[in-house]
Amino acid sequence: MKLSKFGEKLTSHSGILSLMDDLGNALADNDHMIMMGGGNPAHIPEVEDVFKQRLRRITESQSEFTRFIGTYDPPGGDQSFCRELAAMLRRRFGWKLTERNICLTQGSQTAFFMLFNMLAGENAQGEKRVIQLPLAPEYIGYSDTGITEGLFAAARPDIKEIDTHTFKYHVNFNTLTVNDNTAAFCVSRPTNPTGNVLTDQEIETLDSLARQHNIPLIIDGAYGLPFPELVFTEATPHWDEHVILCLSLSKMGLPALRTGIVVASEEVITAMSAISAITSLAPNSAGALMVSDMIRDDSIISLSQNVIRPWYEERMAFARNELHQQLGNLPWAMHKPEGAMFLWLWFKDLPVSSLELYEKLKQRGVLVVSGHYFFPGMQDDWPHKNECLRVTYTRDPAVVKQGIAIIAEEVRKLYQG
Known part of the structure; x- marks a missing residue:
């Protein structure tokens, strides 16, 4: 072949x-x-007991069961879920967004494949743009998502030795390179593989740099905020119009349902929905339906x-x-x-x-x-x-x-x- x-x-x-x-x-x-x-x-x-009870309610409702297995959602995912999530994010954090700022994907890995190749690589003018990873080491799943080679750039982090057997990585802003070829910043928070949580100050500095250079700041929150909140230190959830926040239901305990969530500008969401329509018609309905009640009453946070x-x-x-x-x-x-x-x-x-x-x-x-x-x-x-x-x-x-x-x-x- x-x-x-x-x-x-x-x-x-x-x-x-x-x-x-x-x-x-x-x-x-x-x-x-x-x-x-x-x-x-x-x-x-x-x-798992929470999800068993929810699944039981779905199977006992003919309309919900039909939505669960037998109905295509729009390319951007279940819009009622997106409305409920937007309402929760406004309610809890004061973020100025609507359902038009949210779309669903077939898991976070699919979301990053879309985002990285949509933003970086070779553009129509033949210029090569890269995703800047401000803090390496970073997630293993990013490495091979680029359709073209050399999609990422990264530099050594600062290493702060806390005691004989404990250290922490920090972004080295002195060596962080941002130029016309930089398509976006991308950080995971907490970081897979290290468990590092970028400080609020590091996030604010990256945010400021992203604004200054008119590029997105992508925050991979698959393990983080506001859910499933596998964060053992002080950290504040962060989003704004130029931030692309990627969430997931996998670490809530639903990896088999492959549900990624992207919170971004309407322009980004429209583009991702178009790609989703071409590559998969629509994301699955199951994940959104499983947690919609938990989004509505904030119990996903508790x-x-x-x-x-x-x-x-x-x-x-x-x-x-x-x-x-x-x-x-x-x-x-x-x-x-x-x-x-x-x-x-x-x-x-x-x-x-x-x-x-x-x-x-x-x-x-x-x-x-x-x-x-x-x-x-x-x-x-x-x-x-x-x-x-x-x-x-x-x-x-x-x-x-x-x-x-x-x-x-x-x-x-x-x-x-």
Whole structure:
């Protein structure tokens, strides 16, 4: 089969494909693999009970059941959901928006594929524009979304060492490059993979730069604000006309329903709806219908704050303590865990690459993710990129404890030669 450039680009090896393949293989061999690599949300009984009750009400209502499985929504998604969400965002945050500022997509990954290729790449004049990632490391799923090569630009972050085994990345505004080729800024908050939450001041500075250069500021809030609020530090939700805020229902506990939410200017929403019509006719109805009542009465916020966030924060604290106990005084550090569902480990002067360590752990039955995948757009040969691992802590504590023990054992072997 002869492939086009588009076909070759999207079928070649990529970090996100490797991750999803490993997750699929591990699920098929669930008895033997300790899953500490993926981003699948936890199965929280109290949350699943809420969705079971909602699903029961949908199936008992003929009109809602028909909407759930048997009716196309408009290309921008269920407009009644968009109206309710706009009303909630106005009510809680005072944002000046309507349903015309919101559209739905088939998950966040689809939203970013649309946004990045809509804004960046080669324009009609033959000029190449890029998405600027102000804070690398960044989400593995961004890397291969560009139809054209070289869609991203990134520079090294500032590293603030908080104590012997804790550090935090900050945006290095001195090296942040913005010019005529910059199509947009994009940040995830909290950041996948590190759990970093950009401070309000960093967001405000990026906002000001975006306004100054007349470019969008894209905020990936899949783990963040206002829901599912996997944020363990102080942070304020942020949106304005030039901000493109991307949300998701996946980390609420609904990943199989593939529902992404984009809050942006009417111009952006109109463009994305047009692309959606061509590529998929319309997003699915199920996700919007499942949470519409929760949007209407704000219970999506209380569920996030009172159930989902505390559950993850407790599991994070357990894993963090286990890492300190197991890794001890080895030359390691962990990014300050401020949100999301990952711990980002830095093994200083690691004797092998993080990819080699990943392979060793995989052979031992522990699945993590090599850190080298998370630096899209960073061209320099920075050793730090090959010294980090992303570890998921959402499994049963006994399983997490076992996995961390194996990680510590393998790392100790490497440092001891």
